Amino acid sequence: MSNIQAVLQVAEERQITVDMWRFWLDEVRDRAYQAQDVLDELGYEIIQRQLETQDSMKGKVCSFFSLSNPIAFGLRLTQELQKINECFDELREIATSYGRIVLSADTTPQPRRHSMTDSFFFLSEVVEGRGDDVSKIINLLISSCSQRVLSVIPIVGMARLGKTTVAKMVHREVKDRKLFDVTFWICVSDSFDDEWILGEMLLTLDKNTDGITGMDAIMTHLREELETKTFLLILDDVWNEDYERWKILKDCLLKISGNNRNVVVVTTRSRLTASIMESQTACSHELKQLSNNECWSIIREIVSRNGESIPSELEAIGIDIAKKCGGVPVVARVLGSMLFREKDKDKWSSIRDSDAVEMSRHYDQVLQLLKLSFDHLPSTSLQRCFSYCSIFPKDFEIEKEKLIQLWMAEGFLGSSVHWEMEDEGDRNFNVLLARSFFQDFQTDELGNVMCCKMPNLVHDLALMVTKSETVIQKPGSAIDGTFIRHLNLISSDERNGPTFLYDGRKLRTLFSRFLDKSWEFRALRSLTLNDARMTELPDSICRLKHLRYLDVSRTDIKALPKSITKLYHLQTLRFSDCGSLIKLPNKMEYLVGLRHIDFSHTPADVGCLTGLRSLPFFEVGQDKGHKIEELGCLKELRGRLRIVNLEHVRDKEEAKGANLSGKENINTLVFVWSSERESSSSSINYKDVLEGLQPHPDIRSLEIENYQGDEFPPWFLMPILNNLVVLKLKGCKKLPPAGLLK
Template sequence: MAEVIVSAFVQVLLKKSTSQILRQYGKMWGSTVYRQLKKLESTLSTIQAVLQDAEEKQVKNEALKKWLADLKDAAYDTEDILDEFNYEVLRQRAEIRDRMKRKVWDFFSFRNPIIFRITMMNKIKEIVERLDNIAAERSKFHLTEIGPVDRQYLSTERPETHSFVKESNIIGREEDKKKIVESLISRAGRSDVSVLPILGIGGLGKTTLAQLVYNEITVAEHFQQRIWVCVSENFDIKNIVKTIIESATQRKYELSDMDSLQRTLREVLGGKRFLLVLDDVWNPWEELKELLTAGAEGSCVIVTTRSTTVVSSIIGTLDAYELKPLSDDECWSLFERNAFSKGDAEKSADLIHIGKAIVEKCGGLPLAAKMLGRLMRTKREVREWRSVMESKIWKLNDDKILPSLRLSYNHLPCHVKQCFAYCAIFPKDYEIDKEMLIQLWKANGFIPSDLEEDMELKGQEIFYELLSRSFFQDMIIHKQTFKMHDLIHDLAQSIIGNECHILAKPQSISNTAVRHLSIT
């Protein structure tokens, strides 16, 4: 069973259940409905107090994880009921405003206020009893109550407008870049296409290194054509060939059959010394290599991958460049740059000492050092830094999710956690539109606010909070789009579990846990 994170959702439900509008109409619908709404608020508050502790302990306690899963199911049903209430409020308001209220009601109509009140009274009574039973079971797990941290209004510095692949922002990869550039230039007289794999674990900076090489002046002058293709887990040779053609020509192509694509590819690359970067390759790709022989002597392909199987499948290639972790000093420099402002007066000896202890836990991964630095930038007390350093999360044994990333997630405000986890609805390496994402957050009720203007502002604040902490990256300013690192996407997927589901084509779904669906 995937990890169950429900605290953010319960926090959103609390906001909905305590809204002034709902309380006002709850009184109008009778004292019984109003009392049940108040009881719902109380029960949710009782449960919310122990959720942070429960979510941290669930990894080693399957019964606790099951309790959280039951709570999440009940929370979704609660949301449905509150949404019914809110719908009726909006309907009545619209009716009054338009002065279209009928004098004679159909007694059996859903719009009949008596029928609505009786129906909703039963529904809310049942859900409150269900939540009460779940709340009573919390005593079995000896959970510690932790007061909610109210960070409704976020205060963060807006991120730099340039991507972190800008060379001046990179630490510890100058020598790696130099070696790869020299290797590529040295292949100038070779008649076959040279392939250089960059191999390393996730979060090590393979893509960053490839981008540094790609944008190096000597590389740009040496190769007549440079092409960048993000491959990811879904290796579709037709799509990749089409992307290569469109990137090289800066034009859209509607070709769909493989024969037309391969002939166009040969025309585009014919007689040119090209550099092709295939970023994030997970599967053998020999079939594609055969189509790249039309280029001039000295043409090269860079493949970034985590897979030794991909490397071993490439015949007649350069030796793989195995990217090493950053040194402790380099990792500290990256952490320090993100954790402190220039000339920061609060960079005390205690914070530096604790910070270096935190950096040792990063395993030399730039992504981990950067995200932890962004996290610690929001904390200034020694006790807060020590709490991160001594967190139990460092001891979790999870081969897929880095503890440093989970820590950064755990320190997000509740409603921001919910917004982040929802991003698993997008496929890996998908270019996400910022404004569309904020509208989806609003439509799903993830942004706690009663006013439309206020909701839009908070949606922007949540987005920039996640961007500034490196949950989002590769922001393209003029397009207002961004991407998520594969490891960050894995984190979101581990949190949301089966609630988000992506279909490559329309088909039936048997999993009843699915709440959000996207068809690519």
């Protein structure tokens, strides 16, 4: 399996297009999925055995042919694994000979001296809408010159926005205005090597120094040339995210010139690169997408490059076509080149009304350039996380929390004794955000990203790299699911005719507003039925042994079937805004893998779900199963927790049962007393209860509503919450002394 994975990686890097080998690659992936499913079933069986043991069911006679029978299951599992191993043996033989072919070529990485940012030569270099960007960067340069330090100004933005073009305009203006004694332009790309970069600087100064090698010799010559001079160094297309590598280069640059009024300008797609290189906060310049009008200006200039005017009827269509650009200049240039010398109104209309642009040869070349960002992602886990985002429609607002839970369900995220799957998901999301794969993000008060969108061009890239495994289906059509792994039917409408799904046995993700009982799923990991017209889930839901994510929010479901407690691998269960859902089935504690639950009304006995990592809120009640002590067992909770109806907590000891002081991963707490609380209640109760709710010292945000106590507890007034960033008090009888809120 390791050998096959190695050949797979090489084949992917070489972008093999020969049909025979593409078929072989698809076969290997298919068998790998099957092997994963078999191992998953083994894990399911182990959990079932453990639960049966816990319930003292050993004396209960099982049918020999039942799934629960260990002998029958063992025989079936052995047969499945034997088939897969035989298939892998056959594929390994092919892989061995194939590997000789793809590995025989020279695989030694060669330093790339010319970035693909400059290789899009066949399009007009029309520049539009970047004058303000150039002016702002020039102003940053001038203000930086007054500081006696080495200043670094990153220009950051998604691929193909024109970072290199803007940097060239800055470079040209700097030379024209003679703002620096010397200017350097170095295209870095993969080659972030301090000795090579310094050597390129020396070559710029003196072409006769090509033979000089060694850091000491290069530095000696640079100091001789630059000791009394100021310089501007532009590093184009930087990918390095290692601070130590940047620090080595920075220290060398500081030693070169005693002037120290020098500036480095960096172009990068990575916000992380920008953050580790910028010399001070708010010094970087983020390149935004162009407006629709600016994109139309680029198209218009290319179309009318021969001095020909554009008829008004074509101009009206062209303005609409410009909206397809997504604010990306290179796409505007692609469209402009397609429309050049084209006078046929129908041709313009077809580009406006269809997906012709996505199918064009030039557009594919744009995506291949953009794919550099994908290829540079540092792990296969990150690449899988990115490509999975193609399941969402264009311009869809993606919730970060849901996305990470879906990544978990697909098995993209690992865990260890040092971090959890959610931690890796958070890191992966931040890397994709930093590399401009996401945009239009919204944050909470703590700066945490809550939701975002994908640029249209990036979404097209995600679809390209999924290799047809992901489909967003249009309404009222038939689907052959033979090779589909991820299917989105949310946009489908039953009024437009039913959607026929042929062979959904390989599906791992399904988003739908209806569930046909004839559909057969064997490998489903994620099932989203938001807004589905349904009042119940079938008992057969228990057959989805691999299911890890289930969302039935905003449906009319009245009850969840008892069989749902057999979904031992289930990690996320969402049933918010289900007004008809009264209670959950018994034995929910059987869901030993459940980590996230989302609802509108707190179910009873939530404390039995000891593996929960997130809980939207908790309604305190007086009945058994609703008391605040339920929270005490939930030791793994993280993120935000809202506790309401605190008037039902009697005293400090009962409040301490929630053990909030021991929940170090919760960063936001909200305490709410009902505003209808009887005025005759003792204020001592308020203070005692709040004292028992003392949070962990690492809490960052605290909100308290309708607190009617005359005093605040000691933990509130003492310097215990040193990490607190946000404090909100609403409807409280009194406020704490202002001097204590430091």
